[in-house]
Amino acid sequence: MPIDPLILSLFAPLFGAVAAFLFPRAAAVIGLLAVVSICAAVPALAREVLAAGAVSVALGGWAPPLGISLRADGLSVAMLSMTAAVGLLVSCGALDALRDARQRQYFWPLWLLLLTGMNGVYLSTDIFNLYVMIEVIALAAVGLTVLSGTREAVRAGLEYMYASILGALLFLMGVGFVYLQIGRLDFAGLIAAEPSGAMSAGLALMLVGLLLKSALFPLHFWLPDAHANATAPASALLSGLVVKAALYIFLRLITQMPMPDEVLITLIGALGAGAVIWGGVQALRAERLKLLVAWSTVVQIGLIFIAFARAGQGGLSESWKAAALLVLAHGVAKAGMFLAAGRIKDEVGHDIIRDLDRSPMRPTLAQFSFALAAISLIGLPPSLGFIGKWSLMEGAMAAGYWHWVAVTMIGTLMSVAYFSRVLAGFLRFDRVRAPVVEHQGWALADMAPLVLAVSAVSLGLLAAPILSFLELGYPFGATP
Amino acid sequence: MTDPLILFDLLLAGSIVALAVAVLSVRDLFTAIVVFIVFGLLSALAWARLAAPDVALAEAAIGTGVTGALLLKTLHHLRHFSDGQTQDAARDLTAVQPVPMGVTVANAAFCGLVALGLAVAFLGAPQAGPGFDALVSDAMPHSGVAHPVTAVLLNFRAYDTLMEVVVLLAAVIAVWQIERGLTEAPAPALGMVWAGFARLTLPAIVVIGTYLLWKGAEAPGGAFQGGAVLAAVGLLLLLSRLYVPQPSHRGLARWAFVLGTGVFAGVALLVTGGGRVAFQYPPEHAKTLILLIEGLVTISIAVTLAALFHGREPVALNAPESRHDT
Numbered sequence: 021m022p023i024d025p026l027i028l029s030l031f032a033p034l035f036g037a038v039a040a041f042l043f044p045r046a047a048a049v050i051g052l053l054a055v056v057s058i059c060a061a062v063p064a065l066a067r068e069v070l071a072a073g074a075v076s077v078a079l080g081g082w083a084p085p086l087g088i089s090l091r092a093d094g095l096s097v098a099m100l101s102m103t104a105a106v107g108l109l110v111s112c113g114a115l116d117a118l119r120d121a122r123q124r125q126y127f128w129p130l131w132l133l134l135l136t137g138m139n140g141v142y143l144s145t146d147i148f149n150l151y152v153m154i155e156v157i158a159l160a161a162v163g164l165t166v167l168s169g170t171r172e173a174v175r176a177g178l179e180y181m182y183a184s185i186l187g188a189l190l191f192l193m194g195v196g197f198v199y200l201q202i203g204r205l206d207f208a209g210l211i212a213a214e215p216s217g218a219m220s221a222g223l224a225l226m227l228v229g230l231l232l233k234s235a236l237f238p239l240h241f242w243l244p245d246a247h248a249n250a251t252a253p254a255s256a257l258l259s260g261l262v263v264k265a266a267l268y269i270f271l272r273l274i275t276q277m278p279m280p281d282e283v284l285i286t287l288i289g290a291l292g293a294g295a296v297i298w299g300g301v302q303a304l305r306a307e308r309l310k311l312l313v314a315w316s317t318v319v320q321i322g323l324i325f326i327a328f329a330r331a332g333q334g335g336l337s338e339s340w341k342a343a344a345l346l347v348l349a350h351g352v353a354k355a356g357m358f359l360a361a362g363r364i365k366d367e368v369g370h371d372i373i374r375d376l377d378r379s380p381m382r383p384t385l386a387q388f389s390f391a392l393a394a395i396s397l398i399g400l401p402p403s404l405g406f407i408g409k410w411s412l413m414e415g416a417m418a419a420g421y422w423h424w425v426a427v428t429m430i431g432t433l434m435s436v437a438y439f440s441r442v443l444a445g446f447l448r449f450d451r452v453r454a455p456v457v458e459h460q461g462w463a464l465a466d467m468a469p470l471v472l473a474v475s476a477v478s479l480g481l482l483a484a485p486i487l488s489f490l491e492l493g494y495p496f497g498a499t500p
Numbered sequence: 501m502t503d504p505l506i507l508f509d510l511l512l513a514g515s516i517v518a519l520a521v522a523v524l525s526v527r528d529l530f531t532a533i534v535v536f537i538v539f540g541l542l543s544a545l546a547w548a549r550l551a552a553p554d555v556a557l558a559e560a561a562i563g564t565g566v567t568g569a570l571l572l573k574t575l576h577h578l579r580h581f582s583d584g585q586t587q588d589a590a591r592d593l594t595a596v597q598p599v600p601m602g603v604t605v606a607n608a609a610f611c612g613l614v615a616l617g618l619a620v621a622f623l624g625a626p627q628a629g630p631g632f633d634a635l636v637s638d639a640m641p642h643s644g645v646a647h648p649v650t651a652v653l654l655n656f657r658a659y660d661t662l663m664e665v666v667v668l669l670a671a672v673i674a675v676w677q678i679e680r681g682l683t684e685a686p687a688p689a690l691g692m693v694w695a696g697f698a699r700l701t702l703p704a705i706v707v708i709g710t711y712l713l714w715k716g717a718e719a720p721g722g723a724f725q726g727g728a729v730l731a732a733v734g735l736l737l738l739l740s741r742l743y744v745p746q747p748s749h750r751g752l753a754r755w756a757f758v759l760g761t762g763v764f765a766g767v768a769l770l771v772t773g774g775g776r777v778a779f780q781y782p783p784e785h786a787k788t789l790i791l792l793i794e795g796l797v798t799i800s801i802a803v804t805l806a807a808l809f810h811g812r813e814p815v816a817l818n819a820p821e822s823r824h825d826t
Binding site for chain 1: 606613614617618620621622623624625626631632635636639655656657658659660663664666667669670671673674676677678754755757758761762765768769772776777778779780781
């Protein structure tokens with residue numbers, strides 16, 4: 021009996037997590053098997069979506085609104101593939117990067133539960149179900165944050181948990197009020213709902229919860245410490261993948277609900293601009309490499325929200341594509357960058373940016389990967405980040421939003437500046453006292469960031485097929 | 501409007517608000533927790549008055565009972581460690597920085613906006629929402645159980661419930677991995693009365709928990725409520741030191757944690773085939789399968805909650821792997 025790839029992409033990580041928790045010694049093997057099976061399921065699902073436009077399953081045979089149905093369209097499958105591919109590479113990196121026996125044992129069940137939650141989010145069509153999924157994600161993500169066991173990580177993890185629970189609570193209250201209004205929880209019901217003040221207030225509560233979870237300025241306070249203090253594979257997952265789940269829900273809700281008016285959209289764009297500027301300043305001031313990378317996540321999230329708000333004269337029905345491209349680009353590049361930063365920290369022994377050029381140890385491959393990922397994050401051609409930023413600016417220019425173009429340009433210049441701080445440290449040798457050593461040989465942990473960074477740059481060449489794939493099955497209500 | 505209980509309701513609502521204010525304004529943590537527990541009990545009563553007995557049971561068992569126990573245990577730990585440290589070290593542990601005025605104002609503005617949103621959403625809400633009631637009562641004959649809440653949780657929206665169980669699993673895994681190799685705060689000395697109390701109440705709790713689970717098929721009750729009541733057994737055993745977790749019990753505990761998730765997900769997958777999708781129980785076996793899932797989920801919930809109360813993976817304290825502090 022062939023298993024539906026839709027179901028497989030949910031249950032493979034779930035059973036994997038259970039098995040990895042039960043058999044700690046085999047956790048790595050089980051974890052890799054689970055991730056690989058998802059990587060097999062997602063292309064199968066993509067084929068079905070290519071053929072049909074959108075695929076859905078009503079779980080338990082109960083159709084919405086009573087039951088819950090899973091649905092995959094172009095956007096879902098794009099997010100699933102990004103998650104699966106980044107997840108596989110980070111998993112490979114984790115095999116080598118996690119040294120502590122305890123970390124090795126607990127990384128896998130937590131990561132697989134996280135994967136269950138994220139795949140669940142990308143396939144969900146029900147707002148209560150989304151709430152449950154973001155709770156799964158939140159707990160697993162907090163577990164990964166504190167995996168390194170240092171006092172700073174535990175403190176940052178606690179802060180992250182407070183923010184996360186508050187966000188989920190706001191989301192849940194919003195869900196409650198929406199249910200009170202329309203008596204159903206599925207997306208189709210939401211789309212059909214009559215706009216009203218109370219309805220908007222309920223949706224606004226949900227959106228604020230999501231903004232807190234996706235760390236849009238000024239609700240980003242929890243992110244830098246949490247992402248900077250986790251172990252490298254965990255940071256890569258948190259920064260590359262976890263914030264994307266909340267962004268995805270935001271995108272789904274706001275483009276398809278009877279909600280947004282011009283003021284609100286401008287407000288979101290303004291917050292995004294705030295994130296780009298403030299995050300940029302903090303990244304320029306950051307003393308540690310991982311903290312700089314974490315602040316760059318804040319910047320990129322701001323950029324994604326600017327894209328939501330302002331990429332195109334057609335409004336959200338046009339601009340979401342630029343946002344989705346930036347989401348994909350950031351996921352791949354940032355995961356690669358965090359893994360590379362972790363490698364550099366391991367090899368050099370510290371990650372203080374000022375002293376990077378003093379180190380006689382030069383992990384060249386990791387530095388190269390870092391630079392490639394930086395190219396995509398800055399948005400230089402031909403990277404995917406470039407395509408995302410280009411479609412943002414092209415849309416904004418076409419619609420005559422020149423000040424938004426200016427903000428994006430300022431953000432780009434600032435990102436050149438703060439990444440240069442790091443790259444200059446890689447390339448300067450005049451402050452080294454001892455003979456320079458390149459790092460000894462290849463390590464498995466070098467492979468993952470390299471592949472991620474190379475794909476972040478080269479995926480830009482595939483931008484046209486990615487864009488047309490994203491549009492499959494969109495808008496939501498059109499195909500069953 | 502002529503409900504004779506209206507006075508009672510008003511009094512109840514007033515006390516809940518007053519208790520909430522009291523929890524937030526009391527300085528002493530112990531008092532705050534006790535007031536919180538009273539608050540929870542009255543909320544449970546309010547749920548009962550709102551004709552939601554399932555929620556009332558869950559609020560009483562989980563929101564009040566288990567949560568209160570967790571809070572008290574945490575407080576015990578905090579006091580133990582801050583007493584054991586010198587003044588300087590204690591300050592280092594809880595380094596409190598003064599909050600800048602700007603942050604306070606920004607927080608207040610944020611909370612004000614959220615409150616405004618809540619107010620608008622509440623005032624604009626219809627008196628009686630359409631809801632699922634009609635749909636649920638139509639589908640009830642095919643659900644395999646007689647109680648609508650159980651039908652929704654274990655059949656119509658079983659996927660959500662599975663993921664709720666997964667949340668609990670994620671919580672216990674996250675808690676176990678934080679094990680820091682710190683020594684445990686000594687258990688409070690328990691007198692004869694306490695041991696006698698445990699001996700008397702344990703059997704009663706087991707019966708109540710099982711009853712709640714069993715009744716769940718046709719009346720309010722079910723896995724979460726039953727599990728929370730059964731978890732009280734674990735709490736009493738742990739407190740009275742009748743059971744002390746050993747490192748060698750970890751394997752068994754792991755199986756108990758995942759039992760509910762594993763069986764629930766397994767059943768959901770195994771019923772597929774022959775035109776049925778995941779979670780679609782064959783009608784003739786629906787009741788059996790739902791009871792099986794509920795029973796095993798109850799065990800997992802009970803063990804997981806008790807383990808969360810214990811709060812750590814039972815590792816041998818001098819094992820080298822348990823030390824990875826800064």
